[in-house]
Amino acid sequence: MSTEAHTAGSKSVFNTFNIVAGVIILVGLGITVLRFTGGLGAVTNLDDNNPWGIWIGFDLLCGVALAAGGYTTSAACYIFGLKRYHAAVRPAILTAFLGYALVVFALHYDVGRPWRLPYPIFVQQGTTSLLFEVGLCVFLYLTVLFLEFLPVPFEWLKKTKIRNFLVKITLALTIMGVVLSTLHQSSLGALFTIVPSKVHPLWYSPYLPVFFFVSSIAAGLSMVIFEGTLSHKFMHHAMDEEYLKHHDTVVFGFARGCSFVLFGYFMIKLIGVAYGDAWHYLSTGYGALFLVEMLGFVALPCFLYAVGARDKNAKLIKWTAAWTVLGIVFNRFNVSIIAFNYQLPSAERYFPSWMEIAISIFIVTLGVVVFRFISKRMPVFREHPMYKAEH
């Protein structure tokens, strides 16, 4: 869809995007009714051997990893002093905020009694649990992200005083954001450290928290490039000169950074295999899967990013970003679903029902719709004329 066609189409309510999104949302609402009238059993393929499905493996694990663009971009800009990435900060923060909000939303589908989700924080704290760390970090980081995003609606509403105060505490918020993200991204990996008996030895490692943290940086950087590309295509009219001017700088800089991160990630994953002495599994079926992940989704994008950054090949970088995002999803699926419960006979393994998949698509769609709504109206891809070049 070209930009012209899109702007022309957006005049009528019934454009392609709205129709597709509308159908998905209607289906999602239908399944939501089923879920909350028939219980989890009515819509999922979960059972007593497989308590977690794609609502955890995709909605939670991938949702959080792909929301990592928020802390990586804001850290690059405000802590590492890379001011030239400034234009990318707001879209990334908005994505992260929506990502986390949707993760929490998705959890309402997955847990048995969603209205009790505040219990671990406010009623009884199971502090020995890594899930407690996850919960607490989501709760706190969502608050931090909300505060980091607030200047945008306040600029939109021209509330200068409170906006200026929020901008003043940017650095503190950014540091808190990085601390919470570090803990949060890693604790999702740490969840699985309690079951060495169920996660295949090639994926199980006491280093899982470190693996999840480092790969989340790559996920965040790739997501910013990937999203920037999509936004460029469909949100061009909402962008100002400033954003467009810096767009390529962000793409090349992030590609270079991501190449290094993926290289480091590849190395520590190798160390993980050595530490677990799991070399002999490489010749098995799971070994092939592991090699696909490591060579196809870590080593390859690492190389392609490097080439793209060297040759200033934006197109290659954009495809690599999409590939890396896919690779992160692949990794999270492996840890939580495919290589999880590997000890069970294949008849007892889990495969999602179509309704589970539909709900996951529904939640992603909601995110895209809200993102479009906000970035079309508020100063996300552009600077507000009243507050130019001062945030």
Added chain:
Amino acid sequence: MQRRRFLGLVGAAGVSLAASGKAKAASKEFSGYPGSHAVLFDATRCIGCRKCEAGCQKVNDLPMPEKPFDDLSVLDQKRRTHAENFTVVNKYDVGQQAPVFRKFQCNHCLEPACASACFVKAFKKQPTGAVTYDASVCVGCRYCMVACPFEVPTYEYNEVLTPRVRKCHMCHERQLEGKLPGCVEACPKEALTFGTRDEILKVARARIRNYPGRYLDHVYGEKEMGGTSWLYLSGVPFKKIGMREDLGTTSAPHLTTGALAAVPMVVGLWPVVLGGIWAVNKRKEKIAAEEQKAAVNSAVSETQEKAQQEMADALAKAEASTQRRIDNEVKKAVDEALKAKEEEAQSQAEDGKTDEEGA
């Protein structure tokens, strides 16, 4: 048997804190509450009559299954517990004349994975030895089911508003009343023995000693996953009766200590590191700005000086030329005046001459 030994995890933030978890663990090992109970299951005695299943169903008010408990044809399929039954007996063909039966239920770990994993502390290891569950705080995240190495906890997937985790609770309430667990009470062949864990271990070892050739020299559950309150004796390898032998002896809570220990380190050190990086960059920017300012200033002052010098030169020049012009004018005027005077004097002299001549 593959044993994994876990050192303290290297900090999740990449901060290396390889604390030797093993060495510390020795002083912090929990070997159960003193006087807590255990049950011994002896696979050489079990006949697969399913009376324990029926007993469990009765004392826990669980719904009766479709096929009655005396229908032994269900033993032909591999079964597991569900939300409506806390224990099952499975039949294993181990290549001998007679099959071997094994009862499955919660093993009541000394340091339970479910209790460690629960973020609302819904599970509790009781002094009786039972691991109990409190549905009044449960959120239904099912992490306990993920964490359990024995795949024990089950879930009421079809309950809409009040789904609970369901599992054997070792008849904790009956124990408090001084009664036996339902299954133990129902067993006609004394395949199940109830007592304090210390006693039960002694009984198990005595059987191994007294019946050479009948048992494997291993009490399953004595050390597995840090020890359990449900112990097993068998005449065939435990692997053959559906029990995992690769679980190791590390208790579940111990597996996560490294990751949890890294948390306060990240909270403590990350702001310092990040603040430091920020400060370094801030300083770099400041110095760069100052240098730029200085350069601009010096350039400006240099130009200014030059301009002033030029102006002064020009002024001096101008002054000099004006002076010269004035001097010239004055000289000219003086010269002219002198000339005029001379001419006057001359003409006067000429007039005098003519006067003299005329007289």
